[in-house]
Amino acid sequence: MKPIETNALTKKFGYYTAVDKISVSVEKGEIFGFLGANGAGKTTAIRMLCGLLVPSGGSGTVAGFDIMRQSDKIRSRIGYMSQKFSLYSDIDVIDNLKLYGSIYGLHGYLLNNRIKEMSGFLEMGSLLQRKTGDLPWGWQQRLSLACANLHKPQILFLDEPTGSVDPVSRRIFWDFIIELASGGTTIFITTHHMDEAEYCHRISIMVNGRIADVDTPFALKKKTGSDSLQDAFIKIVEPQN
Amino acid sequence: MIRRIVAIIIKEFRHIMRDWQTLMIILLMPVLMMFLYGYALTMDLVEVPVIIVDPAMSDEVRTISGGIDATTLFNVIGIERRSDDPVALLKKHHAKLLVRFGPAFAKDLRSESGGADVQVLIDGADANTGTILRNAIGPMITKAALDILKLDMPKAITVHPRVLYNPQQRSALYFVPGLMAIILLMISAMLTSLTITREKELGTLEQLFVSPLKPREIIIGKILPYLLIAAIDGVLIMIVGRYFFGITIAGNAVLLAGASAIYIFTSLAMGLFISTAASNQQSAMMIVLPVTMLPTIILSGFIFPISSMPAVLQYITYVVPATYFLEIIRGIVLKGVGFAILMKPIVVLLAIGLLLVIVSIKRFRVKL
Numbered sequence: 001m002k003p004i005e006t007n008a009l010t011k012k013f014g015y016y017t018a019v020d021k022i023s024v025s026v027e028k029g030e031i032f033g034f035l036g037a038n039g040a041g042k043t044t045a046i047r048m049l050c051g052l053l054v055p056s057g058g059s060g061t062v063a064g065f066d067i068m069r070q071s072d073k074i075r076s077r078i079g080y081m082s083q084k085f086s087l088y089s090d091i092d093v094i095d096n097l098k099l100y101g102s103i104y105g106l107h108g109y110l111l112n113n114r115i116k117e118m119s120g121f122l123e124m125g126s127l128l129q130r131k132t133g134d135l136p137w138g139w140q141q142r143l144s145l146a147c148a149n150l151h152k153p154q155i156l157f158l159d160e161p162t163g164s165v166d167p168v169s170r171r172i173f174w175d176f177i178i179e180l181a182s183g184g185t186t187i188f189i190t191t192h193h194m195d196e197a198e199y200c201h202r203i204s205i206m207v208n209g210r211i212a213d214v215d216t217p218f219a220l221k222k223k224t225g226s227d228s229l230q231d232a233f234i235k236i237v238e239p240q241n
Numbered sequence: 242m243i244r245r246i247v248a249i250i251i252k253e254f255r256h257i258m259r260d261w262q263t264l265m266i267i268l269l270m271p272v273l274m275m276f277l278y279g280y281a282l283t284m285d286l287v288e289v290p291v292i293i294v295d296p297a298m299s300d301e302v303r304t305i306s307g308g309i310d311a312t313t314l315f316n317v318i319g320i321e322r323r324s325d326d327p328v329a330l331l332k333k334h335h336a337k338l339l340v341r342f343g344p345a346f347a348k349d350l351r352s353e354s355g356g357a358d359v360q361v362l363i364d365g366a367d368a369n370t371g372t373i374l375r376n377a378i379g380p381m382i383t384k385a386a387l388d389i390l391k392l393d394m395p396k397a398i399t400v401h402p403r404v405l406y407n408p409q410q411r412s413a414l415y416f417v418p419g420l421m422a423i424i425l426l427m428i429s430a431m432l433t434s435l436t437i438t439r440e441k442e443l444g445t446l447e448q449l450f451v452s453p454l455k456p457r458e459i460i461i462g463k464i465l466p467y468l469l470i471a472a473i474d475g476v477l478i479m480i481v482g483r484y485f486f487g488i489t490i491a492g493n494a495v496l497l498a499g500a501s502a503i504y505i506f507t508s509l510a511m512g513l514f515i516s517t518a519a520s521n522q523q524s525a526m527m528i529v530l531p532v533t534m535l536p537t538i539i540l541s542g543f544i545f546p547i548s549s550m551p552a553v554l555q556y557i558t559y560v561v562p563a564t565y566f567l568e569i570i571r572g573i574v575l576k577g578v579g580f581a582i583l584m585k586p587i588v589v590l591l592a593i594g595l596l597l598v599i600v601s602i603k604r605f606r607v608k609l
Contacts, residue, residue: 050451076453086448091255102248103452131259 003028003155003186004049006060011044011053018044020209021058026188031181033197034190036206037237042190043083045206046159049188050080063154076104079148083160083190085140089133093124093143096132097150104151111150118146121176138169145173149180156180158189162196174199194230203229205236212236245454249462253436257466264470267432271424271474275481278420284412286373288316292334294324294341301347301389308385309340314377327362337364338374340382350386357386406491406575417486418570419543421478422563423534425501426508429471430533433512434525436463442521456605460598464509471505491577497570500587504566507594508533511562514597517604537563565590 004026011019019041026032036042047053049062051071060067063077087096094115101111119125122142127135132143141161148156158177162170170193178199181187189200197203197217204214213220213236217229226232257264291309295302298320310317315338324330324341331339339362343349349357361378365371387394407414440446449459475498482488490497511533519525539545540554541563547555558564565586572578580587 052447052450072453072455075451078451080448080451082444082447084444086444088252088256088445089443090259091252095252095255099248099252100452103245103449103454105244105453107244 001064002026004062004188006058008058009048009055009060010057011048012056017209022211024204026186028186029181029184030202031177031187031189031200033200033203034188035197035203035233040206041209042206043159046157050078050157051075077154079153079156081144081148081158081161083163085144087132087144087147091132093130093132094128096143096147100147101150106151114150118150122146123172137164138166141165142169142173155186155188158187160190162191162193194233197229205233207237242458245458246462249459250465253463253466267470268474268477271428271478272481274424275420275478279417279486282416282420286370287313289314289338289374290318290336291315292330292336292339293317293320294327294339295320296322296344297346298322299347301350302342304389305382305385309381331362331364338378413486414488414575417482417488418574419567421482422566422570423537424478425471425475425505426533426537426563428474429505429508430512430515430529432467432471433463433509434516434519434529435522437516438519438522438525450606456602460513460602460605467509468505471509472502475501475505488574490574492573493579496580497573500569503587503591504562507562507590510594510597513601517601536561542567562590562593
């Protein structure tokens with residue numbers, strides 16, 4: 001069983017096809033990068049995999065469950081971090097952590113332990129009593145990652161988690177992600193930062209709702225005869241536009 | 242399931258406590274509304290301006306006008322000698338009523354053959370006021386005139402009316418409970434519709450939707466805290482009603498509290514249902530006001546009796562929750578009736594609320 005597998009997955013909004021027959025297969029413990037220009041359909045694809053959107057066609061499984069019919073089973077096995085901050089700004093950091101821990105069925109000793117563990121990894125132990133909305137953006141994103149990971153999901157979906165985040169926070173963020181992946185968590189991540197894409201085991205490049213290419217960063221550079229991933233990305237995306 | 246609902250409830254209370262300014266508005270607004278609208282809502286006519294026309298300036302007319310002036314209903318603002326155009330006179334003095342005696346009124350009053358004629362002009366623009374004034378002024382003049390002649394009223398039949406439930410016929414007793422129904426509905430529907438659309442706007446609802454939370458858990462977790470807040474509002478407006486409008490509860494206060502809780506639940510459910518249709522707080526407000534307020538004021542029997550409405554409208558009143566609550570609150574507060582009589586409206590109210598909650602749960606996820 002592959003953690004994520006799709007077959008000709010499609011989403012149409014009226015006459016507009018946002019995601020056009022994409023087929024991907026992601027391995028356990030893999031960091032799978034999902035790259036593409038703005039509007040290429042990355043967020044739509046992630047939202048279908050997480051059960052937030054119903055696909056118009058094709059099929060897919062996440063954690064071995066059908067995304068069409070078993071999204072209830074999928075939800076407790078995944079973590080999701082959207083590109084927009086979507087925790088509660090008006091309550092304390094610890095309250096958000098406790099809320100999400102409880103929602104995922106953690107309580108008592110186990111919940112407190114996980115919170116301690118997460119805030120240790122993400123170096124945010126000193127901020128637990130602060131009001132969430134008062135945190136700088138980088139810290140808010142770390143908190144989002146902590147909340148998405150409290151229940152130790154099999155698969156983490158991260159939708160542009162590090163957009164406009166400071167270098168220090170990004171560094172901590174990626175150390176944590178790499179650590180998670182080596183522990184067997186599957187990471188499905190979208191990003192616009194090419195230096196981050198280098199950390200991914202494989203990258204898929206989306207253009208106009210389709211997957212233009214999937215390969216390791218090294219192979220993509222080699223294929224296109226580029227020195228950097230940035231050049232490779234542009235060479236793949238440009239001719240198709 | 243219980244743990245997840247409790248987590249949502251705790252979160253809601255944290256939001257409420259963090260935003261104490263909003264909490265103050267939620268708690269004080271109903272009280273303010275009670276004062277603002279409670280005093281305005283009266284059909285009791287007092288000190289209606291009256292003009293008397295008496296070309297002879299007789300003592301008899303002076304006595305009669307003194308009698309009219311002495312009532313709380315009328316206030317004689319002037320006695321005129323000339324009246325070439327009585328309608329113009331009425332307008333000029335902004336009077337609602339004009340009583341015009343003939344030049345020979347004193348003589349006619351005592352004549353064996355005919356008796357005296359008195360003309361009364363009434364401003365009937367407001368049909369109800371006109372009717373009340375017309376019914377009151379005739380007997381009043383007759384009685385005063387008979388007193389002058391030292392005669393008793395003819396006694397063929399004497400009718401002894403006895404007014405039940407509201408013996409002084411104070412309209413406040415009838416309207417203030419209705420006002421309570423409107424305020425509770427508005428506050429409750431607004432609370433739930435805003436709390437959910439706010440989460441839609443902020444994107445926080447999306448984060449809940451990718452979690453194992455079920456729509457029913459979110460909705461129950463949202464309803465329960467606001468049930469408590471709206472219940473506090475209910476108690477506050479009852480206190481205002483008791484101490485400022487003299488609304489004492491003739492029946493069982495526990496029954497009233499229970500029925501009010503059900504009404505609040507149904508109102509919260511209306512707000513919930515609206516939030517499944519509205520994508521942001523503004524549109525939620527735009528829907529809440531016409532959908533809850535207008536039917537509640539016009540179609541619930543709050544002001545206009547349902548029995549006087551055309552049949553089609555009467556059917557519509559059956560789906561307005563306030564219709565049932567008015568029956569309940571007026572029944573308990575004014576008449577002191579018990580559960581046996583009020584069971585039907587209570588059950589219907591509960592059924593409407595449950596139906597709205599179930600439909601909202603079904604629609605909840607689809608409409609993101």
